[in-house]
């Protein structure tokens with residue numbers, strides 16, 4: 001097992017009060033495709049997750065892989081479109097999405113954690129009946145005619161229910177579950193699900209102590225571009241209505257809000273590229289990113 005880095009040691013030295021708080025608690029970490037960056041970032045992330053496991057926290061990782069899917073589509077010369085931050089997914093696209101997410105990305109993340117000294121097992125939401133999904137329906141309202149239009153995003157799904165048995169088995173055996181955001185419908189249809197949504201659903205179903213959303217911005221930024229360290233659910237809603245929370249940040253904050261409403265103690269949006277971001281958030285007073293509380 002690799003020696004802890006000086007940074008890790010410094011965080012550990014001040015971590016004792018926090019270790020008690022998180023002892024045996026579940027922390028769900030959403031590791032976004034943008035946060036993965038190059039190989040070095042994934043290895044550092046793996047070391048931090050393995051470290052959590054070693055100090056008695058139960059990490060569960062849900063990963064994304066949007067940029068990795070895009071890279072594969074480029075190689076295949078296939079175009080992709082997004083509506084409200086979600087990839088329109090026809091049958092051929094679904095094959096590529098599942099191949100990339102449940103294949104190399106899932107295995108790379110699990111391997112990085114295992115190489116750092118913990119045991120991680122990569123599964124998709126289809127394994128062990130983990131994520132029962134249904135087709136996602138989205139509507140848009142034309143601002144002029146105010147007519148509502150139903151969008152067809154193809155095989156884009158949303159979690160209908162989460163069966164946590166396979167996760168609890170792995171956690172109970174001190175194995176870190178690494179989940180690819182793919183689900184299956186009652187009829188056996190596979191669905192592509194936004195990874196933020198999957199992380200929120202799993203955190204809620206497990207009653208996680210914390211949900212950490214690792215992206216490639218510092219957190220929620222105010223109109224002046226300054227990090228907002230803490231927000232209530234009401235402040236999040238006001239920010240969306242006022243328009244300064246927009247685009248890809250909307251599903252993220254919405255996921256945090258529903259996780260917090262569903263009983264998760266706190267949800268944080270943070271920059272996964274910052275070294276030891278997970279440890280800084282959990283084990284220091286300064287925290288990192290934006291904490292969303294009930």
Ligand SMILES: Nc1ncnc2c1ncn2[C@@H]1O[C@H](COP(=O)(O)OP(=O)(O)O)[C@@H](O)[C@H]1O
Pocket residue numbers: 032033034035064066085196214215216217219220221222244245246247248249250252
């Ligand atoms: N108030 C805000 N604070 C921070 N980012 C915001 C805000 N409003 C919109 N965004 C956008 O949301 C993006 C993060 O979402 P996204 O790209 O979907 O992340 P990921 O790929 O990690 O899931 C940021 O890069 C930024 O462009």
Ligand SMILES: CC(=O)N[C@@H](CCC(=O)OP(=O)(O)O)C(=O)O
Pocket residue numbers: 031032033034063064065066067069085086087097156157181192193194195196
């Ligand atoms: C429906 C939908 O959009 N699914 C996403 C799943 C991956 C994902 O969410 O990856 P990031 O977290 O890296 O963005 C996609 O196809 O890209």
